[in-house]
Each structure stands twice: as structure tokens, then as C-alpha cells.
Amino acid sequence: MKFSENWLRQHVSTTASHDELVDTLTAIGLEVEEVTRIGDGLDNVVVSRIVSAAKHPEADRLQVCQVDAGGDDLVQIVCGAPNARAGLMAPLAKVGAVLPGGMKIEAAQLRGAESFGMLCSAKELGTDSDASGLLELPADAAPGTPVGDLLGLPDSAIEIKLTPNRADCYGVRGIAFDVAAAADAAVSGFIVEPVEARIEDALSIHLDAGADAPRYCGRVLRDVDATARTPLWMAERLRRSGVRPVSLLVDVTQYVMLELGQPMHAFDRDLLSGGTVGVRRARAGERLKLLDGRDAALDPQFLLVTDADAPIALAGIMGGFDARVTEATRSVFLEAAHFAPAAIIGRSRKLGLHTDASHRFERGVDPELPRIAIEYATALILDAAGGSAGPVVEAALHEHLPQPQPIVLRRARLARVLGIEVPGARVERILRALGMQVEALEEGWQIIAPSRRFDIAIEEDLIEEVARIHGYDNIPTTLPSGASRLAAPSETLVDAADIRRHMAARDYLEAINYAFVDGDLLDSWSASERAVVIANPLSVELGAMRTMLLPGLVSALGRNAARQQSRVRLFETGNVFTAADGVAPLHTQRVAAVACGDALAEQWAQPSREVGFHDLQGDLESLAALSGASLAYETAVAPWAHPGRCARVFRRNSAGERQPLGWIAQLHPRLLQALEIDVDVIGFELDLEPLQARPVPKASGRSRYPSVRRDLAFVLPEGVPWGDVARTIRAAAGPVLRDLVLFDRYQGKGVESGCKSLAMGLILQEESRTLVETDVDRVVASVTSAMLSDHAARIRD
Structure with missing residues (x-):
């Protein structure tokens, strides 16, 4: 997540310095990966208006401009930017200014024409990589105004690394609550006044995906000027958040998503043929051309937004190509919805996509945001592009919407897990600053987490929040007390x-x-x-x-x-x-x-x-x-x-x-x-x-009586395996057989074709007496008989 520091400070009133803010973000688990300073060293750069632009007599690509920089006299500037023209408002670096790249501005002569400063592009100011022309400023800006004041500079672009459970911090306002809790500050009020409906145009909404899409809001806007420029302040915040401005309608939906965390989409209302917008599962074999031009093959795992049952968007991932807004758009249908994470997870990856919307919906978006986002986006569009708004239409399946449940946080449990006593007032201050409802109980507190906090479900989650905001550095490192119980390795198991x-x-x-x-x-x-x-x-x-x-x-x-x-x-x-x-x-x-x-x-x-x-x-x-x-x-x-x-x-x-x-x-x-x-x-x-598995070793004495060995050679069919032969001999010989050794295998002269000769030694021994010849002969006879009956084997001559 990347955002503007000044934007964040608009939502949380803290006196922390830049470095303190960055350290605080990392300390509370919002790890700062990169910080880019923007707009340092623009003290001598002001807003200017080009009064006239005449072609340079000695150079085809240069113009000699007379510029109003707010002083009594016009300033002559030689400029080669292709968009330099009379009436344009652009930044002027005065003589003596030092730009972020280290360039020092001095008076100069260019092909015989004097130039007393430099009109600047966004790249030269260090605010963007665009060097295609002069940075065009609002027409109502006053010449002589410091550019830093107009653009909200200096500023920093901060990029943080979020863990999957912190979906609430994919909006600047969500980050503000964490900063406010950690910095003992207050989150600024954010009241979105409903925009009055001046037209009756509306689309009905039908939800047919159950718990996968339990809330959907939409609104029609008419007579919108889609060619209107995105306000400079909005465009700058988007750039500093890593988003390049495209067009007003698209930029507003992106801006609302970055500020509140609620993905949105804008359709061209005139390209929607029906009077009903719905959400349903895709059917096998359905296809949809997406905004990026690719043709997506769908299956019932995907959710679709439909117009009279025809797909117009891949819900929670990307809009469709055929209903996209363009500069010719005059009527807009704005949508904001809540989709269950389980319905979106993995779907974009299946298509080889990764979108900001899917990234947020996969992790969980506040189900209470859609109507607020619609009202906020409506106000931004009407302020910049004019038009009239219809009523907000909402469809909701309340039984499928997530409902925060009360959780009891016990003082004793908090102290036991953290190993320290956190004052009760401090605990309440932290939890309330995070937007939670706190009710004091005799044994602790009953907490209801805000709807945006999908990660708060059990008591340990609340303990983690207290530890995170109170500060891990404030929790002393102590060794555990008590004796450790050592587990001895088992004798009955080979490790x-x-x-x-x-x-x-x-x-x-x-x-x-x-x-x-x-x-x-x-x-x-x-x-x-x-x-x-x-x-x-x-x-x-x-x-x-x-x-x-x-x-x-x-x-x-x-x-x-x-x-x-x-x-x-x-x-x-x-x-x-x-x-x-x-x-x-x-x-x-x-x-x-x-x-x-x-x-x-x-x-x-x-x-x-x-x-x-x-x-x-x-x-x-x-x-x-x-x-x-x-x-x-x-x-x-x-x-x-x-x-x-x-x-x-x-x-x-x-x-x-x-x-x-x-x-x-x-x-x-x-x-x-x-x-x-x-x-x-x-x-x-x-x-x-x-x-x-290993049997427990048992000590036993060796037999006091001598063993007897008899060597036998059997001729038997070649296909009989030694394992079968060994089993037969052990069964026939009985307990008197101490060991069986195969010491020769022969095929060749003297052994018929298809047969083999196996020579083996039988080691016989008794525990209570010495074996006599008759005992040995009895065992050999038993083995020979068993080999004949089981394997058609005979004693080799």
C-alpha cells in the first residue's frame, strides 16, 4: 500500500515529525518499505501564467514567452515545451532557484534571446516522471503563489508492507486509526453528506449469489462531462500513491478506493440495455471481454455483474470492455459492493490477473462501506464534471452480511499473556482509538470490533492489538520461570x-x-x-x-x-x-x-x-x-x-x-x-x-549346548523366490532352527533347464540339551518333505 504522507495527516491530527511517523508505522506492524521525498527545494518556484508565446527567431522548436509571475513586470522565458501557449498556467523556477535534481536556475541567453528563469515539467519538479511538457496548473491559480502551496508540497510517498490480515489498512483512513492509537492523536471526522437525488433514473438490483455477494449499491448520474480534468489535488494524491491519472471518472473510483478501501467501478449507463443489474455465478462456457482487452473464459467459480442477465463485469476483479466509460460518456452507473473473500480468492490468479480490487476483496472489505463510497464518489464527480444524481439503490442479504460479535477481554488474561500490567485507562484508550466499542466489565472489557476489522475474532486478537499499540519495546524481556520437563527418547522407536x-x-x-x-x-x-x-x-x-x-x-x-x-x-x-x-x-x-x-x-x-x-x-x-x-x-x-x-x-x-x-x-x-x-x-x-518400531531389548543367556550345521542343496523351479523357500524351511524346521544361510545359487551343467540349485546352511541348536543325530535327521527330513510338497524341490545329487 502506497500513499501520501500529507493525505494521511489530513485524516489524523498528529504533531509527530516525518521520521517519527515512519518509525511509528513500522513499530505497530505496518512495515515501511520505502519512503520517497517529493517537492523539497521548491522555495523559489511559483505559479505563472503565459501571457504571450512567440516563435523564437533563431530556433524552430523554441518560443519566447512573456510570463506573469505575480510581479509588477512580465518575465521573459525561452521555452521549448510543446504545450507552451498563451493562457497556460505553469510552474516557473525563478533565477536562483535550485531544483530537486540539483539544477541551479540562472539568467541565460538562448540563441540570442534572454531568459530569466525556467518553466518546468513535473519531472523537473520531482513530482512525477512525465517530461513530455510543462506541468499544467489550474486556470484559477493565482500567479506568484508558491507551487509548493498549490501542490501540497513538500510531501512523502510512503509504501508499507501489509500482512494479509490487515485488509483495513488498504485505505488511508484505515491507516489513520492505527496511527491515531499509537501517537495518542485523534482521527479527523469524515462525514459524507448524502447527495440529493435530482433525477428519478435508477436501475433495480437483483442478487443471486447468496453469501458470496450480500450487498450491492448503485446510482445513475446524468449529464456528466467525462472530458473534465481531474482536480489537481486529486491527481497529485493518486500519483504519490503509485496510480497514474487516466480520466476523471476512473480517477474518482481509484481515489475513493485508496482513501476508504472500497473498490468501485463506473459503467456507461447508456451502454446498459436493461433496467436491472444483477450479481450471479458465471455459467460454464461463458466469456467476457475485460477492460484490458483480454477475452476471459469463465466457469461457475466466478462471480459476474450482469445487465439484464448479460455479463458486464467480473465481480470484484475487473470491469467489462463493452460497458466501459470513455470521454464520450454522458451518463454513468456507479457501483460499490461487498463480496465475500472466499468468492474472490484465487479467481484473478486463475486468469493471470492481479488487480487492486481483487487484492482488497480477497482479504476482506468493510461491508458497511458501499453506500458511503457511492455518496462520496458522487459528490466528487458532480463537483468536477457537473450533472445530476439519481437515488442510491441498495440490495442486501442481511443474513449473509458479517456481524461483529462481542468479545470479552479479561485483565488477568491480558497481564498473563503480555507479562506486564497495562493500565486499564491505557487499554481503553488504545481500543477506542482503533474504532472499537468498549464497555467496562468487572473482570475486564466487552469489545465490539468495527466492521472493517475482519482479523478481530477472539480474545487473543485484542491482546495482540494492545501489545502492538502499547509498543513491543515497552514489554520487558524476561526468562520463563519454573523447571523444564525433559522428554527422554523412547527405546521403542528409532529416531x-x-x-x-x-x-x-x-x-x-x-x-x-x-x-x-x-x-x-x-x-x-x-x-x-x-x-x-x-x-x-x-x-x-x-x-x-x-x-x-x-x-x-x-x-x-x-x-x-x-x-x-x-x-x-x-x-x-x-x-x-x-x-x-x-x-x-x-x-x-x-x-x-x-x-x-x-x-x-x-x-x-x-x-x-x-x-x-x-x-x-x-x-x-x-x-x-x-x-x-x-x-x-x-x-x-x-x-x-x-x-x-x-x-x-x-x-x-x-x-x-x-x-x-x-x-x-x-x-x-x-x-x-x-x-x-x-x-x-x-x-x-x-x-x-x-x-x-523397535522392541525393547531383553537380556538373555546364550545356549550352553553346541549348535549343529547341515548344508543342503535343492534343485527347484527357477521362478520360486528365495523368500518363499525361507518361509517353508523355517516353518518345517521349527524353533530348533537358529539361523538359515543361503551361500550358493547355481544354474548350469548338472541342473536341468528352467531350474536352479540353491545351497543353504541350517544352523540348529537347543536351549536345554545337546542335539543328537536323530534330531538333526528328523529336521532335515521335515525340511526336505516340505520343500518337495511346496516347491517341487528335490535334493541335488
Whole structure:
């Protein structure tokens, strides 16, 4: 929000200096980002009238002007401005003046003609960037009047940075209340007298958008001179607020918005064909040509202002092109409305627009302002352009208008939160200065916030207001008292930081990706089912919440691989999100890792080889060992995984039950091609919570009796996975089996085609006695029988 300091001081009577005012604004949370001084050093610049302008005898582009500067004699000025003409009122820098840019004015001869000063443009005065011609002053200005007095100079353009909750400060008058409260000053009265209706012309108003548009005011003005110039004082305030004057009708609506915070719009009444103006939701497929010339495609999310049901404006955002005011306009329909923030938020961004109106409506505009704004704008237009006004027509759905609710502020609660006792009189002074209704109670105060303060809803909001205006510097810094309760880490849970450190120790780099991803990326992974779509994304590329960690990790891997990084190993821990019917999206914390390139970093001790499925499986087993988890694998199929190189991962408990953890797989070549990655990529993704669970360690003695090992080699079909074999052997051997080790896999001579030989060691041990040969033979026979029945396996000869 940018505004003129003098304009603000018109609304709040404070004796604070410029620097004190700027410091006060920042101290109360209205952070000052930039201050531009305007009009310093204009002491010797006065209003002048060009009496005559004759062509210079020696230069085609120069004129010799005789200028009335308020003295007894005319002053001769040589001027090259294209708009210099007899009768023009313009600023004159006298001899001896020093202009803001440092130019010192001296008497001079230009092509043989004497010049005793300089007629100035707005740029030369430092009030604007316009250097196309002389600054044209009002015709009724008195020659010799200091230009500073006429233009309200010196002044400052102050730009403040507002947080989204302070929508009330998007008008100069809203800022004035905060300044008045902080500076112990008073806000000047602002009474808008209703303009008498002298004509009966009026349009009826129909509201058909419910709570989205609960109030709409309109008024017809006739016989308006749209070519009238914007008053100089208004144009200057607009310029210092960062708005370039366009035309009187447009400038008035902009001026009212900047002063009061209420967006407005002016339509050409003669271009409206019906007798009814309405507000409704857009229909699917409707289009509207906007003021900037673009053709907007609409859907039912947008609100429209209509003329006999035909769209004429995008409500709360921008007017339509076909009903715009021009210099040919003679009849005007002024509108001011209240639109609910939820009905405007994100709509302008959806069209690639950002307007002052939408910026304010998105944050909340005082619902009581529309009629005041209409009356104020009417008076400004009629004063400058003449004409007659019709009656103000208002339509309101009072049940949908925001109603400020009383809030109790307790003295004890205020003192407890702030840590200091703020005198009651000071609290009341602050709250009343902010425009609140204050009623004293035994335990504190009952407060009703003004309708413009959308951010005041609970007691803590009032405490914040008191602290902000009383001054954070007046609240002492104290350390909290009492003992802190330290939370001991749980023995039954592996800390997430330990998991990250372990992955880093396994030669992986940690990556942190956005939880927002491109919906097309999820589609390419076939992972968009139940994805949470963002209604108001920061960009198209961040339009959905991720349902997997792997897409982001693989994209990061691809960017590294495209930049000559041949060996990439990344991991990430973070949340994934899935939509749930009728409740908030579900989020699950996961850990994922990806790898490509060489299995080992470049070195001399071992030959180079590409990372394989079992390398990543080894890293996964190492990670599971942190919690003592025993993993099981099951062949699976996933749309993003390589056929035959994908497995579901389970955590197996002591009872043999399996809990799903996630996936480990090599990525499908088609997916890699779509992602433009030309290396093989292997990855895993697991739910973090079940992986972190760790049983409490229990001390137990080792068996006093020796173990027995029996090595067996089975020939079985090639398609039988080792996980199934291990489960069969553990079930058949029973509790006497202490460990099972696979030490050889063979295919070739002596083993029929389509089969494989697996050689394994069975380590057997009892707690209470020494195993004898018959015990071992019984276990081997049981295992052999189970392998035959479950997997058609036989003992290898």
C-alpha cells in the first residue's frame, strides 16, 4: 500500500515529525518499505501564467514567452515545451532557484534571446516522471503563489508492507486509526453528506449469489462531462500513491478506493440495455471481454455483474470492455459492493490477473462501506464534471452480511499473556482509538470490533492489538520461570534423525523436495489416484500434493544425471498425501531412496560395476537392522516398476505375521524414457512409522549346548523366490532352527533347464540339551518333505 504522507495527516491530527511517523508505522506492524521525498527545494518556484508565446527567431522548436509571475513586470522565458501557449498556467523556477535534481536556475541567453528563469515539467519538479511538457496548473491559480502551496508540497510517498490480515489498512483512513492509537492523536471526522437525488433514473438490483455477494449499491448520474480534468489535488494524491491519472471518472473510483478501501467501478449507463443489474455465478462456457482487452473464459467459480442477465463485469476483479466509460460518456452507473473473500480468492490468479480490487476483496472489505463510497464518489464527480444524481439503490442479504460479535477481554488474561500490567485507562484508550466499542466489565472489557476489522475474532486478537499499540519495546524481556520437563527418547522407536544419519553413512545424499508436484508427473507414474489437487496453486507445476516420494527423488536424480553426474544416490524422508472422503487429506511419513551409476565410488581396489537390485536391497536390510526388523519380500507388479524386478517389502514379526512396508524395484524403461533419463534407476519407498518400531531389548543367556550345521542343496523351479523357500524351511524346521544361510545359487551343467540349485546352511541348536543325530535327521527330513510338497524341490545329487 502506497500513499501520501500529507493525505494521511489530513485524516489524523498528529504533531509527530516525518521520521517519527515512519518509525511509528513500522513499530505497530505496518512495515515501511520505502519512503520517497517529493517537492523539497521548491522555495523559489511559483505559479505563472503565459501571457504571450512567440516563435523564437533563431530556433524552430523554441518560443519566447512573456510570463506573469505575480510581479509588477512580465518575465521573459525561452521555452521549448510543446504545450507552451498563451493562457497556460505553469510552474516557473525563478533565477536562483535550485531544483530537486540539483539544477541551479540562472539568467541565460538562448540563441540570442534572454531568459530569466525556467518553466518546468513535473519531472523537473520531482513530482512525477512525465517530461513530455510543462506541468499544467489550474486556470484559477493565482500567479506568484508558491507551487509548493498549490501542490501540497513538500510531501512523502510512503509504501508499507501489509500482512494479509490487515485488509483495513488498504485505505488511508484505515491507516489513520492505527496511527491515531499509537501517537495518542485523534482521527479527523469524515462525514459524507448524502447527495440529493435530482433525477428519478435508477436501475433495480437483483442478487443471486447468496453469501458470496450480500450487498450491492448503485446510482445513475446524468449529464456528466467525462472530458473534465481531474482536480489537481486529486491527481497529485493518486500519483504519490503509485496510480497514474487516466480520466476523471476512473480517477474518482481509484481515489475513493485508496482513501476508504472500497473498490468501485463506473459503467456507461447508456451502454446498459436493461433496467436491472444483477450479481450471479458465471455459467460454464461463458466469456467476457475485460477492460484490458483480454477475452476471459469463465466457469461457475466466478462471480459476474450482469445487465439484464448479460455479463458486464467480473465481480470484484475487473470491469467489462463493452460497458466501459470513455470521454464520450454522458451518463454513468456507479457501483460499490461487498463480496465475500472466499468468492474472490484465487479467481484473478486463475486468469493471470492481479488487480487492486481483487487484492482488497480477497482479504476482506468493510461491508458497511458501499453506500458511503457511492455518496462520496458522487459528490466528487458532480463537483468536477457537473450533472445530476439519481437515488442510491441498495440490495442486501442481511443474513449473509458479517456481524461483529462481542468479545470479552479479561485483565488477568491480558497481564498473563503480555507479562506486564497495562493500565486499564491505557487499554481503553488504545481500543477506542482503533474504532472499537468498549464497555467496562468487572473482570475486564466487552469489545465490539468495527466492521472493517475482519482479523478481530477472539480474545487473543485484542491482546495482540494492545501489545502492538502499547509498543513491543515497552514489554520487558524476561526468562520463563519454573523447571523444564525433559522428554527422554523412547527405546521403542528409532529416531528419524538416526535413519537419516544411517542413510548418509551408506553413501546417500539427503534431498528435500516440495510436497507440491505437477499433476502430470503423478500421471506419468500412474500415481494420481486419490491425489489431493490444490485449489489455489502457486504455479501449474505445483498443482497437486505428492502421493509418493519417488517421483520427486527420481526427478532430482534426472537433473543430476543430465549434468554429468554419472553416480547419483539420494534419499528423502517426508510426508505423502492422499484424499479421504469427507475428512482432511491423510498424510503418511515415508522414507525413499534411489540410485544409479556405479555401485561403488571411483576407486582402484575393485573392478567397476553398475549398481544392482541387490545392492539397494542390502542398504534396505541395513536400514531395517536399526530397529531389529526382519524383512520379507514378495514378487509384485507396479505400473512404474520394471517387470520381474519389483518386490513388495514386509516386516515379519516373531509369530510369522507380515506387515506391509512398501516397495523396492527397478524403474520401468518406459517411465525413464518419458522422464528423459537414460540410465537404469533402482529405488525403494517404505512407510516410516512401522520401520521405526523397535522392541525393547531383553537380556538373555546364550545356549550352553553346541549348535549343529547341515548344508543342503535343492534343485527347484527357477521362478520360486528365495523368500518363499525361507518361509517353508523355517516353518518345517521349527524353533530348533537358529539361523538359515543361503551361500550358493547355481544354474548350469548338472541342473536341468528352467531350474536352479540353491545351497543353504541350517544352523540348529537347543536351549536345554545337546542335539543328537536323530534330531538333526528328523529336521532335515521335515525340511526336505516340505520343500518337495511346496516347491517341487528335490535334493541335488
